[in-house]
Amino acid sequence: MSASRNDSSRGGADFAAILTWFVPGAGHVYLGRPLFGLIAFLIVEGLYFLGVRLTGGRLFEFLEPDLQGPLAGALSPEVGNLGAMVWHMRTYAFGPGVPRPWPPHMHLGSWLTAASGLLNACLMVRVHFEARRSARADARGSEAWLQVLAGALVPGLGHVLQKRVARGIAVFVLLVGLFALGTILAGGSNLDRERHFYYWAGQFLLGAPVMLLEALHGHARVTRDIAYVDAGLGMVCLAGLLNVLALLDVHGHAEDAGAGSNPLAVRAAPDGAKGAA
Amino acid sequence: MKDLPIHLVLFAVVGLVISGLSAVFAEPEDGRALKGFPRRYLWFLGGCAVFAAVLLAAEKLLARTY
Numbered sequence: 001m002s003a004s005r006n007d008s009s010r011g012g013a014d015f016a017a018i019l020t021w022f023v024p025g026a027g028h029v030y031l032g033r034p035l036f037g038l039i040a041f042l043i044v045e046g047l048y049f050l051g052v053r054l055t056g057g058r059l060f061e062f063l064e065p066d067l068q069g070p071l072a073g074a075l076s077p078e079v080g081n082l083g084a085m086v087w088h089m090r091t092y093a094f095g096p097g098v099p100r101p102w103p104p105h106m107h108l109g110s111w112l113t114a115a116s117g118l119l120n121a122c123l124m125v126r127v128h129f130e131a132r133r134s135a136r137a138d139a140r141g142s143e144a145w146l147q148v149l150a151g152a153l154v155p156g157l158g159h160v161l162q163k164r165v166a167r168g169i170a171v172f173v174l175l176v177g178l179f180a181l182g183t184i185l186a187g188g189s190n191l192d193r194e195r196h197f198y199y200w201a202g203q204f205l206l207g208a209p210v211m212l213l214e215a216l217h218g219h220a221r222v223t224r225d226i227a228y229v230d231a232g233l234g235m236v237c238l239a240g241l242l243n244v245l246a247l248l249d250v251h252g253h254a255e256d257a258g259a260g261s262n263p264l265a266v267r268a269a270p271d272g273a274k275g276a277a
Numbered sequence: 278m279k280d281l282p283i284h285l286v287l288f289a290v291v292g293l294v295i296s297g298l299s300a301v302f303a304e305p306e307d308g309r310a311l312k313g314f315p316r317r318y319l320w321f322l323g324g325c326a327v328f329a330a331v332l333l334a335a336e337k338l339l340a341r342t343y
Contacts, residue, residue: 166307170297178294185287231287238291242298249302 013131017124022083024120027127040123048084048116054109057092058102062110062194068094076201080117080124088113102194107219110193111211114204122149125251144254151250153207155243158250162257171246176209179239183213186232187224191217202237205244210236289322296321 016027025041028034051059063072070089078085103109126145143161151158155175159168182203183190191214193200203210226232296318304310 164307167301167310171301174294174297178291181290228283228287231284235287235291239294242294245298245302253305 013128016131017128020120020124020127021080024081024083024123027124027131031127031131044081044116044120044123045084047112047119048078048081048088051109051112051114051116052088052092054103054105054112056103056106057088058095058106059110059113060089060093061095062197063094065094065097067197075198077114077117077204080119080121081113084113084116107193107214114201118152118204119149122152129255144251147250147254148247151243151247152205154209155206155246158247162250162253164253171243175206175239175243175246178242179203179206179209179236182232182235182237182239184232185226185228185235187222187226187229188217188220189222189226189229190233190236192219194219195222196233199233199237201240203240205240206236207243210240288325292321292325293318 016030018027019030020027023041024044025037025039028037028040059078060068060072072094073079073085073089076085078088122145125148129144147158147161149158150161154172156168156170156172159165159171190196190199190203191210296314299321300310300314300317304313
């Protein structure tokens with residue numbers, strides 16, 4: 001493959017991914033797959049708008065007044081679905097500024113909007129991969145995004161799906177263990193998006209373990225001084241962010257496998273050897 | 278400093294996870310990742326210790342206010 005063709009396929013892939021970032025499914029329409037694009041649009045935006053409906057559009061009212069600003073959503077998982085998030089902030093903003101009771105399914109709704117952002121990020125991975133794959137005759141397989149999604153739902157699951165079981169177990173034990181320790185140190189106060197909006201955004205990247213524990217914990221009130229709450233919050237946030245590193249490993253392995261070569265050989269070889277191969 | 282041993286233990290735990298994930302990311306082969314982990318962990322702890330020492334020295338020499 002020539003360098004110019006590489007550049008053009010890369011440019012098209014980037015454009016398709018950016019299109020998807022703004023409008024879920026638009027990248028696939030751009031690649032000539034309108035049906036898939038439409039289905040993806042309905043699922044991703046359906047999740048987001050169901051979440052908006054359950055929260056009454058009040059998600060960003062979770063933020064303290066001094067954190068409310070035009071870029072307040074930039075560090076939330078919803079940023080993965082940028083078009084919907086911008087619409088959300090422009091339509092509902094931060095509310096009237098007076099205390100009101102939350103809707104009954106406020107937390108479930110906020111999980112759905114966050115999940116929509118994460119799902120759209122995985123869709124961006126997929127469209128980027130497919131755009132490059134279409135320009136490579138030797139490529140096969142497009143399960144990279146599913147493996148990334150699995151790893152986002154349960155740390156290490158993406159590795160297990162790639163038959164790298166020991167690595168998957170190690171990732172799960174390290175990350176979920178750190179999250180559990182952080183939750184203990186924080187006295188469970190981290191399991192509430194209203195209380196710690198941005199730390200929650202970090203730990204959200206750990207997926208199902210966070211959701212399960214949050215559902216079980218039930219957003220209990222903090223009634224005592226928690227000595228190591230800061231350390232705990234740092235740990236749970238770090239655990240989620242480190243899962244992104246694990247997801248990058250999953251994606252890199254899937255891409256190498258999709259290129260029809262031995263992933264271990266390709267990734268372990270020096271640059272010069274890669275070019276020769 | 279209050280509870281220094283506890284803070285050091287917590288830091289060691291966090292460093293363990295950071296080093297473990299960086300080994301997973303940097304080494305595609307499990308055996309090499311496992312073999313290189315102790316060295317990676319010690320480098321992380323040592324680097325952080327040097328960084329902390331520099332910060333403490335800077336505080337003592339330049340920014341002490343009490």
